[in-house]
Amino acid sequence: MRPNSLHAADLAHMVHQQTDLGAHGEDGAVLIKRGDGCRVFDTEGREYIEAMAGLWCASLGFSEKRLAEAAYRQLLELPYYHTFFQKGHEPSVRLAEKLAAIAPPGKEGGGLNHVLFQCSGSEANDAAIKLIWYYNNVIGRPAKKKLIGRMRGYHGNTVATASLSGQPHMQADFDLPLGDRFLQVSNPNYYRFGQDGETEEAFSARMAAELEALIEREGGETIAAFFAEPVQGGGGAITPPRGYFEAIQPILKRHDILFVADEVICGFGRTGNLWGCETYGIQPDMLTAAKQLTAAYQPLSALLISDPIHAALLEGSRRNGSFGHGFTYGGHPVACAVALETLAIYEERDLLGHVRAVAPAFLDGLGALRGHPLVGDVRGVGLIAGVELVADKASKAPFPAAAKVGLLVQDKCQEAGLIVRAIGDRIAFTPPLIITAAEIGEMCRRFQAGLDAAW
Ligand code: PLP
Numbered sequence: 338m339r340p341n342s343l344h345a346a347d348l349a350h351m352v353h354q355q356t357d358l359g360a361h362g363e364d365g366a367v368l369i370k371r372g373d374g375c376r377v378f379d380t381e382g383r384e385y386i387e388a389m390a391g392l393w394c395a396s397l398g399f400s401e402k403r404l405a406e407a408a409y410r411q412l413l414e415l416p417y418y419h420t421f422f423q424k425g426h427e428p429s430v431r432l433a434e435k436l437a438a439i440a441p442p443g444k445e446g447g448g449l450n451h452v453l454f455q456c457s458g459s460e461a462n463d464a465a466i467k468l469i470w471y472y473n474n475v476i477g478r479p480a481k482k483k484l485i486g487r488m489r490g491y492h493g494n495t496v497a498t499a500s501l502s503g504q505p506h507m508q509a510d511f512d513l514p515l516g517d518r519f520l521q522v523s524n525p526n527y528y529r530f531g532q533d534g535e536t537e538e539a540f541s542a543r544m545a546a547e548l549e550a551l552i553e554r555e556g557g558e559t560i561a562a563f564f565a566e567p568v569q570g571g572g573g574a575i576t577p578p579r580g581y582f583e584a585i586q587p588i589l590k591r592h593d594i595l596f597v598a599d600e601v602i603c604g605f606g607r608t609g610n611l612w613g614c615e616t617y618g619i620q621p622d623m624l625t626a627a628k629q630l631t632a633a634y635q636p637l638s639a640l641l642i643s644d645p646i647h648a649a650l651l652e653g654s655r656r657n658g659s660f661g662h663g664f665t666y667g668g669h670p671v672a673c674a675v676a677l678e679t680l681a682i683y684e685e686r687d688l689l690g691h692v693r694a695v696a697p698a699f700l701d702g703l704g705a706l707r708g709h710p711l712v713g714d715v716r717g718v719g720l721i722a723g724v725e726l727v728a729d730k731a732s733k734a735p736f737p738a739a740a741k742v743g744l745l746v747q748d749k750c751q752e753a754g755l756i757v758r759a760i761g762d763r764i765a766f767t768p769p770l771i772i773t774a775a776e777i778g779e780m781c782r783r784f785q786a787g788l789d790a791a792w
Pocket residue numbers: 392456457458459460462491492493494566570571599600601602627628
């Protein structure tokens with residue numbers, strides 16, 4: 338590495354996020370300089386197909402001029418305003434109106450009519466946690482506060498959302514989980530945790546029974562909410578087994594436990610419907626969205642809530658003199674303007690139709706690699722997929738964690754011009770939603786080259 342180079346400065350001063358900080362290697366981190374459609378180029382001029390859309394977010398790729406122009410127009414007209422103290426601005430109002438109109442049906446078909454904007458997915462889920470506690474205090478259930486997440490679930494990195502997430506490495510040495518309000522149920526990865534001879538439906542019923550046993554053990558009167566991603570992203574692109582959400586929801590209803598759908602990855606077409614809730618028949622009380630809301634061109638998230646929860650916020654605000662929650666940049670006008678343009682592009686270009694048209698090529702192309710000696714399972718829906726690497730296909734035995742086979746495959750893919758993400762030995766794919774069938778073919782060829790080089 339040259340002294341005084343960009344890479345040397347990176348190593349000297351940048352604290353990279355969610356990274357093995359000791360593993361940048363001889364050449365340092367890959368620094369991405371520019372993007373073009375589904376491809377990005379690093380500072381050395383190397384080209385990559387970005388099969389993760391950055392962090393599951395750049396749905397329109399890396400060179401959509403209309404979004405840059407929408408940001409510029411808004412920057413010229415009103416670069417900043419807030420939504421505090423009886424004030425607001427048009428882009429946030431228009432966006433809230435739009436999201437309420439396109440939201441999936443909530444519990445019992447009720448609307449998710451009210452929107453609180455934040456900047457990130459973590460903040461949206463963090464706000465959901467705060468609002469759930471607030472709601473139960475206001476309606477006179479101060480003991481109903483515990484939250485249930487799932488092993489390998491990911492809901493963010495604030496103190497509360499990292500406590501809720503089932504990601505041990507995001508808790509270790511951070512003194513998390515904080516307090517005793519965070520509970521976990523098992524990870525619903527059928528391939529990995531299904532028992533010999535157990536059908537998917539029977540596995541789902543077992544997962545649901547485990548949830549109900551936990552609720553009964555803790556006392557339903559102490560449990561406020563269950564959080565779930567329709568498809569677990571950061572857990573390894575884990576699609577729910579057949580019948581899973583159908584089995585879970587009646588249990589939550591029986592114990593009057595709220596369902597928070599974390600649509601931060603799934604929202605806006607990733608699973609082939611606008612919402613993962615539609616794909617899996619989920620009727621949530623709250624929904625969080627981010628990432629593809631702005632195609633990642635601006636940081637923005639939204640927490641959608643039902644009428645009864647909103648009524649409690651009004652009541653709490655009366656009781657306390659104000660609704661005591663808000664961030665300076667929550668619902669930033671430039672981010673809202675970009676989100677409105679993003680949603681307009683999705684509709685004008687029928688992006689959902691496009692996702693449905695190319696999803697078979699994506700899932701079949703990756704599925705064709707099931708025969709590869711390293712591949713145990715390929716699963717997916719729409720344009721999200723996970724490939725599980727195994728040491729032994731017949732027994733499904735995993736590689737020892739220390740072998741870091743997932744990282745090796747990720748590195749070999751990178752050498753072949755493909756950016757994927759290794760989550761342990763699960764390789765995740767979430768390309769930009771605009772990816773074409775030809776680019777999918779190229780993506781699969783580069784993945785095969787990466788697998789072959791790692792084998
Ligand atoms: N929820 C899910 C399902 C996510 O995948 C993520 C991030 O990947 C988050 C929440 C956190 O979002 P952010 O990184 O914007 O805080």
